[in-house]
Amino acid sequence: xxxxxxxxxxxxxxxxxxxxxxxxxxxxxxxxxxxxxxxxxxxxxxxxxxxxxxxxxxxxxxxxxxxxxxxxxxxxxxxxxxxxxxxxxxxxxxxxxxxxxxxxxxxxxxxxxxxxxxxxxxxxxxxxxxxxxxxxxxxxxxxxxxxxxxxxxxxxxxxxxxxxxxxxxxxx
Numbered sequence: 001x002x003x004x005x006x007x008x009x010x011x012x013x014x015x016x017x018x019x020x021x022x023x024x025x026x027x028x029x030x031x032x033x034x035x036x037x038x039x040x041x042x043x044x045x046x047x048x049x050x051x052x053x054x055x056x057x058x059x060x061x062x063x064x065x066x067x068x069x070x071x072x073x074x075x076x077x078x079x080x081x082x083x084x085x086x087x088x089x090x091x092x093x094x095x096x097x098x099x100x101x102x103x104x105x106x107x108x109x110x111x112x113x114x115x116x117x118x119x120x121x122x123x124x125x126x127x128x129x130x131x132x133x134x135x136x137x138x139x140x141x142x143x144x145x146x147x148x149x150x151x152x153x154x155x156x157x158x159x160x161x162x163x164x165x166x167x168x169x170x171x172x
Contacts, residue, residue: 027141031158034070034139039161041066042131046163049129054171055111055121072135072159078108080121081128103128122171128164135159 045063049055055078067074084102114121123129135158142158 024141024144027139027144029141031139031141034072035159035161037070038067038074038133038159039163042133042161043163046129046131046165049123050165050167051169052171053123053125053167053169055115055123055129057115057119060112060115067133070159072139073137074133074159075136076108077132078111079128079130080106080111080123081130082106083124083126101126120171123167124170125167127167129167130162130164132162133160 041063045059048059064076067076081103082105084104111121139158
């Protein structure tokens with residue numbers, strides 16, 4: 001009886017080693033590949049915006065479509081830091097300040113609103129564009145890790161990418 005029990009346990013351990021760990025490694029590798037791909041997409045989008053000086057509706061929609069083509073859902077956060085044209089006009093004491101750049105920010109909601117109404121969000125030279133993308137679904141690799149490492153807590157974000165750039169051209 002004890003030999004049968006030990007044999008069953010040994011078969012279960014071998015099954016885990018032979019099947020589950022390779023599946024887990026493949027799922028983690030898939031997450032790594034997706035991470036690299038998403039980072040490239042975010043960097044390309046930000047660099048294109050910085051080079052052209054504008055975000056167009058089609059450019060933004062293409063970016064979102066490419067992200068969702070990876071099979072995951074994402075939360076996209078955009079921020080545009082706009083260089084204030086006339087910081088000295090805010091008060092008398094600021095007029096004598098030389099070389100200080102003052103920025104104010106607009107975020108995803110305002111940017112998307114302008115894209116929906118006008119089709120283009122124009123930037124000018126000296127502005128900054130920042131983008132951050134995080135997945136909102138739990139990937140298969142994360143599910144596998146959570147199953148085996150349930151003691152350590154539940155991870156939900158496996159894919160996260162961000163990029164920023166200085167706008168070099170005023171959009172037309």
